[in-house]
Amino acid sequence: FPLAIPDDPYLRDRLVDRIGQHWPRLLEALRPLYGEGDWERELASRLLSSALDRPADLRDLDLVREATPDWFQQSGMIGYCTYIDRFGGTLSGTNARLDELSRLGVTYFHPLPLLKPRTGDSDGGFAVADFRQVDPKLGTIEDLRRLATHLRARGISLCLDIVCNHTADSHEWAVAAKAGDKRFRDFYHVVEDAERVTAIEAHLGQVFPQTAPGNFTFVPEMGGHVWTTFYPFQWDLNYANPAVFIEMMDVLLYLANQGAEVFRLDSAPFLWKRHGTDCRGLPETHQVVRAWRAALAIAAPAVALKAEAIVGLGEVLPFLGDPDHPECHLAYNNTAMTALWAALATADTRPLATCLSQALAKPAAAGWLTYVRCHDDIIWGALKDVIPDETLGWISDFYAGEVSGSFADGQAFQAEPGAVRSTNGMAASLAGFRDGQDNAAALARLRLLYGVTFALDGIPTIYMGDERALTNDPDYASEPDHGDGRWLHRPQMDWTRPEGDIHRSIARFAFLRQNRDCLHAANPARPLNSPDRSLLIFERVGGVGDRLVCLGWFKEHGTVLDLSAVLGDGPWYDLLEETDITEHSVALLPWSVRWLVKK
């Protein structure tokens, strides 16, 4: 370690050990990228000052987490995700709504981006103008600290987005770069030659081909084309510059010291660029993530990293690293989510079972975040290895309501030419819920998706409003800067909407997870041989003989199936219905879920 460690009792007791363990890992990850150099002293100095600034209560949390490294794998972990303005209006307004979270058993709260965004369109806050200030419309950094403290007092961990791939074009680094500051120009990728841009583009995909075509934006002040994978106002950071790594590490540590306990690494696959490749999930990207993990293990070990990589499982798994090279603690199990919707449209659960089997490849110490919906579109391409393109195209049409007999009330979103259009819409709407109609079937479908998700291994995360079957926002485009079709499923929370059965069901799923050994993430969901393609069966088996079998029936007609071959000896007890099953045969209502345990 290149610096003397100040004589401080906390540092002496804890930090020396942590540095001894993790500093070599940090260098091992970064030296292949940056060589040996002055950046090492700068990195060490930022780490030390963040460690010194860490508030006493968070230092205590560090100790607790070091003693319980499986904290995010525990069965009682339940998530909730929302935009602050849609949910509580402001950060202090959100404080007043925390009982709503506790009633659902929530222990992990992910408010979508809340740092100071650029003015005008900010891609829902994913174009950050200042990583150390809160959006003034939502509150102040003190309000954020207060919210984190209140959440922690309830046993709820705060998850914040780290928009690490890009900054807003109005971030001070971008402003300095535009003013001609060479140091900050190197924070971004600028390509002067238009032909070179074309050559690089030939290897790249497009995320928003209609609303933000291409991956470069010509910026006259920069005298060239700035790399902008997403919107033109989101400038990709240049991680080949060690100063960028250090600044973003400092942002992580700063926000950790405000009380964040999980970081969602937004757009993680895109961090490193190498001309002539598709620039997604390059090995150097993984080195960067590994280095952040080591830095946190030194200065804020209570904090977990979550990869936001909404791609095929083969590209997601590397973000969880391996025991010798840990990366993120958590990743979204997006293939399971996507396959769940595919099963609902096709009544065929086999691709979902395949995705669950493949997800067993996750390292034991890592965890999934499982979910039914989020603030983004459902990207069908993530299933290209398990479902043929033609069927994926049909499913996309199905959710856009373009297939006869479809129950869904969603919309298709942009895709590259020839690719399957993704899907927008609130979960309730995609399940067919329409206000003022008989919604029994739609509610059964929504409950089925949540019931399966809550039985999987991972942190099941509720997307705001799903607990009240909140539907699409049909007028989304009338709000300024909300032209992007994803605003269809980012409505205002309607607190007057009756809670009803779906709220009761989700709260019950959450309650039943508490302290149930077999639902700890160390016990993954293993699909069992199903006698019918519309039936998903998987088991969770705990160390003390505790076993839960989840049945998901994805068909509009009920059935009775002899499951003795799969279930083994009875009698069984249905935890959700609180009924005994003494026969070999199990009855399944249309679109239903059952959680069985041995009586």
Ligand code: OTU
């Ligand atoms: C993320 O999503 C966010 O979730 C989006 O809301 C942002 O617009 C975007 O980053 C830019 O900050 O492509 O369709 O594999 O799937 O990063 C959403 C990762 C996205 C990408 C993901 C991106």
